[in-house]
Amino acid sequence: MISKIAWKNTWFKPLNTFLSIILLTASVSIISILILLQKQFEEKFSSSMDNIDLVLGAKGSPLQLILSSVYQIDAPPGNISYTEAEAWMNKPMVESAVPLAYGDNYLGYKIVGTTDNYTKHFGLKIQQGTLFAKDFEVVVGSNIAANIGLKIGDTFFGTHGDVEEGEVHDHHAYKVVGILAASGKVADQLILTNIESVWHMHDHGHEHEGNSEEAHNHSADEAHVHAEGEEHHHEEINPHEGKEITAVLLKLRNNMAKMTWPRIIPQNTEMQAASPALEVNRLFALFGVGISALTYLAYGIMFISGISIFVALYNTLKERRYEFALLRITGATKFQLLWLVLLESIFLCTIGFILGIVFGRIGLYFLSVSSQEEFKMAFDPFEFLWKEEGMLFLATLTVGIVAAIIPAIKAYSLNISKTLANA
């Protein structure tokens, strides 16, 4: 019955209630979005980083190299020579090496030339069909299959570059031969093919557009590399001679190599070796500042909502003291009055918390939709983090109880006789 009074009282002054609930909802939803975002973000980054000790790529920003090769977010810093990279891939300290060649996209999804090492390295399973075997055969990630409805046997043309609006390579069609099982990793958003497909797609393109400036430079480069190659290997002909790839993901057997290669490689080659763990930590540190600033802001809003509850309860104490006196003369104990006031605040906080969690989920859903469009990165709004959100609920309740404690004690210690005599 006390809870019924508390519940009815909560809705009897809707304006006060509304203000407190809005503030609570705002703070809880911001915090819950941040909690989910941070957790899922780190999870995504860490799961894709599994087993990659170093990334070989063109010189430039190491963070850019990691983002482009491991997470497929940024544009790559440039290309590297396959022969030069192969020299390092074949060293005995390397446990596994996954070459990556970028060039095209299909509706914004990157087409990545690689070897079957990619699926082995990330433990990816084929859900339907087979892995690519011949040129221009592709395996698509589960999200792509679901989002644009690609099926086995479908064919499509790639678009040059990493944006949808590029030039279409309409001379060779890719053919879907397999679909990957969902893994929660970036592969869900990738189209995988063999490296040769990426090369052929572009060689072919350049034959046709031999007079374009870019192609011209490219051929000049190739010629140069060829010349150099011929000088050194007169007898054997390396089929990869003069070919370029974008990056190589390396897993090493040797901790010493993990430490020394990032220094040795740039000194001796035109490449760099970047450590994903190091770069991602740097990235998290950068994000961390923003996330903690937002978290402080949200707790600030929660503090203000606590003050709002306090003011609302305290202000109504004066008019409600007759209500309290009435309860006492009908036999209510002092403790029941204390409980009544606390309960009203607890109700507010619980409603605010539930609304906050719901709005947080809705917010994250929209965030996920836009980040999916822009970065091909999706978040799961329906994940519940019982520990973190349980802590958040406790924090919300604590704010409510602290805000109500003074009004509750005032109700507890109300002098009924005096109150009624002055009525």
Next chain:
Amino acid sequence: MIKTQNVTFSYSATQKFHFPDIDCPNGQTLLVTGNSGTGKTTLLHLLGGLLQPTAGNITINNQDILQLNAAKLDAFRGQSIGMILQKSFFIEALSVLDNVVLASWIAKKSKAKEKALSILDNLGLKDHVHKLPSQLSIGQQQRVNIARALINNPSVILADEPTSSLDDENALIVARLLSDLAKEYQSSLIIVTHDQRLKSLFNHQITLS
């Protein structure tokens, strides 16, 4: 049944009240009159256990209420004393019916909904039970207060100026109603008032000075 002996009370060293002894058996009405400042409300609060007397005894239903500790006194007040106040107080957020039922729940931990409905019906409030108290007229509100005071079959009904905010006609109706109900429920009724209109209605009277 309520009895007092030699009850005194003081708010301060200079202001002392010495109240005449009261003996009001079940079913009887006692009118306590007196000018402002003679301690009418103070006496009522002493009888209701809201104030502690400096000296004396107050016995309700053979229970010396001064012997009870705070929690027991709260429970005893809920079960044995019905109070009607000068102004009508309600839990504004609850309906008329819930306001009356609430008193039974606080005192006895059970919701006497049927009984509340029948008392409200008796008092002519049948059509108003689901309204909010603020939607009723002052006279109707006072009758809801009466219903609330009666819901637990109290031994004693204490009424503080129950008629002072009512017009002549309603004042007499309410006073007679109270007295009749006290007889019907076999409660002792004590009305504290300065309302001269009631003096002619009741035989048993005490004047404070």
